[in-house]
Amino acid sequence: MNDFEQFKQTFFDECEELLQQFEDVAGTLQAGANDPAGLDDMFRSVHSIKAGAGAFKFDRLVKFAHELENVMDRVRSGRMELAEGDPEFIMQAGDVLQDLVAAARSGVEATAGLEDEALARLQAMLAGGAAQPAAPAQMESAGEAGSGDFRIHFRPHRAMYETANEPQLLFHALAVLGELTAKADLSKLPELAKMQPDEGYVSWQMELRGAPGLAEIEEVFEFVEGDCDLTFEPLAAAPDVAEEPAAVEAGPVDTPEAKPAAKTENSGPAAVQSTSIRVELERVDQLVDMVGELVIAQAMALDSLSELVDIRHVKQLQALEDLTMRTRQLQEGVMAVRMQPLKALFQRFPRIVRDLSRKLGKSVRLELDGEATEVDKTIIEELSDPLTHMIRNCMDHGLETPEDRLAAGKPEQGVVRLSAEHRNGRILIRVSDDGRGLNPEKVFNKAVENGLVDADAELSKEEIEALIFMPGFSTAAEISDVSGRGVGMDVVRRNIQKLGGRVTVESTEGEGSTFTLALPLTLAVLDGMLVSVAGERYVVPLSAIVETVCPDASAIRALPEGGTVMPLRGETIRLIDLCQSMNLSRLGQPEPLRKLAVIVETEFGRRVGLVVDELLGQQQVVIKSLEANYRRIEGVAGTAILGDGRVRLILDIDGLATMPVRNPDARPQDGDTANSEEATGGLSA
Template sequence: MTVDNDPMAEIRASFFIESEELLEALQDGLQLMDDGAADNETINVVFRAVHSIKGGAGAFGLEGLVHFAHRYETVLDEVRAGRLQVETEALKVFFQAADHLSDLVRISRDNDPLPDEETEVLLKALDAFLGDTGPVSGTAEEDIEFQPMGLSLDLDLPVGDTADLPDLDALPPLDLGPVTTTYEITFAPQADLFDTGNEPATLLRNLQQLGTAKVTCDSSRLPPLDQLRPDVPHLSWTVILQTDVEESEIVSIFEFVEGLCQLDIKKQGEPDGSDLPPLPDLPPVEPTIVEHPETLPQTPIEVTPAPPAPVDDPVSTIAAPTQPAQATAPTAAKSVVRVDLDRIERLVNLVGELVINQAMLSQSLEHSGLSPHSDAMSGLEEFQRLTRDIQDSVMMIRAQPVKSLFQRMSRIVREASAAVEKDVRLVTTGEATEVDKTVIERLADPLTHMIRNAVDHGLETKEERLAAGKPAQGKVNLSAAHRSGRVVIEIADDGAGIDRPKVLQLAIDKGLIPPDSNLTDTEIDNLLFLPGFSTAATVSNLSGRGVGMDVVRTSIQALGGRITTTSLPGQGTTFSISLPLTLAVLDGMVIEVAEETLVLPLNLVIETLTLQRGDVEMVRPGRNVVRVRSGFVPLFDLGAALGYRPPLDDFEGSVVLLIANEDETNAALLIDNILDQRQVVIKGLDESFYRAPGIAAATILGDGQIALILDPSDIISTAIPKPGLSQTSSDAGVPA
């Protein structure tokens, strides 16, 4: 019979979730050590992270994970004890071991085959730091082997004839044998121990692996059969263990049941206090009231004095209080509840339906002709406020810091730099920036491509950097920040920058653009995102196949984002990714164009204008600009760009939305009317639909009508002709 709710499966899943948190702490600690800002507590955090993963893996029989974690822990223990100094080479191995430990956790979670060859290579690298001590025991297959020691003495004794003295060098070596200690361990489980899925038999078997153990079960508390309760433990065990390991190794076996059992560990032969003579009984004394008006408060303090002092001593001794007040109150621990992601997704969907129904109710009441000051309209405003608060709260539940994503990029930098033999350092900022979990998950592949390109193409070799007067170590900056209701992620390197003449020539050679193309710097930079374009001379494991940056742009566009490039020759290149904070709900402006209802993201709209005669100037046929105070902004007819109607000839009285582009420029969108401003639920278009340029998603309005959500940046970039550029798949199919 199959049990749907297996408690052990839930506990095992919790272990892997906790392992992710421990691996994150491990990476943070190693990064501090690499930055030279580590202290003893940082080293302890790193050690405890590996030790905790090992202990949890042992409870579930994950021997491969336990074996590697134990050897890694052994080397870290040498660092913690001060016997091993952490240098650059050691940190490289430590980072590689942390990456491999993360892989082993994932592989163990998915029950995939273990990478034994990679494990052995890293184990040899770790063992190299142990020197002559070799790997230290801690598992059944890693027993300590003590080699016999040869003793030689050179004694200068005042004797006349040494002929009869034995030759000490010829004596057989003295075999001291392993140093064993006998421990007496008393173990009594509590009821909570079984609730967590732990088994005493597993703990006792782990003890037997440490040495020779004699286990005795105490069943004296076992009640009669008719009074026996299966949820109450009645047994306890006493283990006499002869082992050569430290007591801390024994304690680590019971680490995951701490507080769930009664545990007593003591060495045999140590005094336990039972043989000490009893203390003499002190004579009873009467309480004494002592008053010192000059130094004490007026309320008398009742104290119990020490044994009576001599009579001629007039000074009374005041006993200290038994419970001194703490100087500072302890900080309350933050409680965390782990919730299945599917439950959160259902909650988000329900909030989306709530927003839609609130819009329907609002529209119905507005059409009913009620006074804005009526009780119904006041209740609607309160309902709208509560809906917004609920939506914000749910979005905060889905939001996660980008720290976990950035830590993965640290590994990509280490692997990529090793593959191309470059010394590269990753510097991250804004790791606490929160983004929708779905956005984080779908950003991993684009960031991986861009980080690898920065290491492979962006940064020069060590010799080239030194010749250019730069440090031998290249640097890649990865940052995240909130700007104008969006999240901006930047990948910047301090390399040579984009070689634009080379990029232009490669694009011509590959037939991507005509030979007589005359492109601006921005247009040349955009060539990097064309399908099939690559600047790599040869195909390698990192790049050269011409699919990386095209995949990046496609992935970012699928998230409703944009990517821009900034490059300075000799100083480096920066790629900026602008993304929405969430993929669920947004504040939108509902507009009308050619009798079609559309939605624009409200955070992109700077202001609205009504055109007057003389506000629009034609710079060339089909290209107009609108006067905005002391400057001019390019004007785009939204209805014509989307193919809804022919371009307008008369602009007087038309409504214009001033839009902020991601390159910090502005543009003006010509529309027919502004209908409303409200929250809308984002409904992604199925992949079977054609993705028209400028269309990001769709939504359901209050009257049940489906409206398209526009991407103004895509509309503007599509409407601007690219001189000399052949039409690519990204702008194909745009209505003329």
């Protein structure tokens, strides 16, 4: 069996698809009649899992899959109808199946008794249903007959030849079991002209000596049982081989094999190969890494040869340009390998919605859109939890109870919509509901209550709505066991940010809310803006940049608690001096007031200005983790190797925006009271 060990990985990969397929249909099951094609799919999924599991001797999995398969077989063939409650149970059974597969995969024995309850119910379903048609009687076995010598009479019928069984091969198989002598009876052979190629004219009388047992002999004839006259008898001590009408050695009796010449017009199309192959993710990642290195090498080449801008080197430059283009294409191609449609992820939600709608007593319809949208696999994996949480949130807090909905003149059934699309090189995923929407007043009061904002703060509707993403904010007045597991929208936001994305909410009271996740297509490359500060270069994620302005020196104000702000079209923007934040020496650098302010938007939707010396240009960079290679640094999201061969830091905008202000001007004057009210100055300084 060890020969097959190598296929375990394939098996488990396949199991994932099969389990998904099972679950997809299970989520649509209802009591009574169901879609036959779906039931077939479910049955086949379990069947394939069982077959594979058998090959690897995952006995518990086989046993459970076997019962589930039987139930599904009866349901699909109409011999069993799903009763009220059965669809839910089938889903649970799917979960158990999944757990058993997971246990088999991990090599750790599944919890004892894990499947017992479901197994018992499956068996009860089978026992309660129409009795399974009795299996055709097994071949009666003379079984006990031990080893020895046997006489075998064998007369094939036409049907045996029609199934391409050949006497000659059976003789070979018998000859392996013992010493075989065979005599053919050709007496029934007609004249050649009357002969039918696949009629059974010939019979054989055989003696097999030293056979291990009758069971082994019967096995040889297993496939032809019923298609021939066949008798076995133990050989008497004195074998009597007298009755032989026209004995012929059994050897080269050529079975009539009417093999018409193969049709030539069927020379046919080349075999259609399957359109996909399975590749381990690790290999793809290695490829992505290597291409990343290639991009860097190419950029370095470009950088170092940039002085060649000269008519004499036009050929070299053209070649270099060509290389640049090809490299970019190769990179895009390799990235595309990691892309997967969101379908697999989205398809988990019908079930979640179904379970939850029952639990909450709310009737909910889930609409899915844009499942074919492709996203980097890593991102898809990371999206499962946030999306699940958001959908739960919509159903628990967003949608009203059926009574409230009717009272509000809405259809009783609520709608949760999950959609995805590509836009401007990012992917947008929206989770929306047609529920009660956010009540700005309630949200604001809650935030005040939790000490997140001052009671007298004046916030716009958008700012108030954004408060729900603050740590410590819980929209549920009471924590329910549905969405209030101590995980709030702040965790969702953090998870999305980790992916280089952002989440926003738009809501109209009484009409519903829409949460929008904007994510990069891939985590491996980043479009960045290269900036310089005090002689150092940094990469600012392009997606965060709103605009760049040249602040009017006279408009910049220092804050009492340190830091500076500037007005921008009526808004007050906090300025973050990168020079300070990154602990750079300001000596010999241009005056801060002659600098540029790159206005960036934090994931929180707040705008801040990064004060830099110079914008050096836009560049796509390959992201390398700093944490993995060094350690985490506040305000830094990662690193990139640029064309000049040097490692540059990619700035973490949110990290920078939340870093405590290090104001060298405030500190020496006021020591530990830098934040106190007494610190002089103010907006009018």
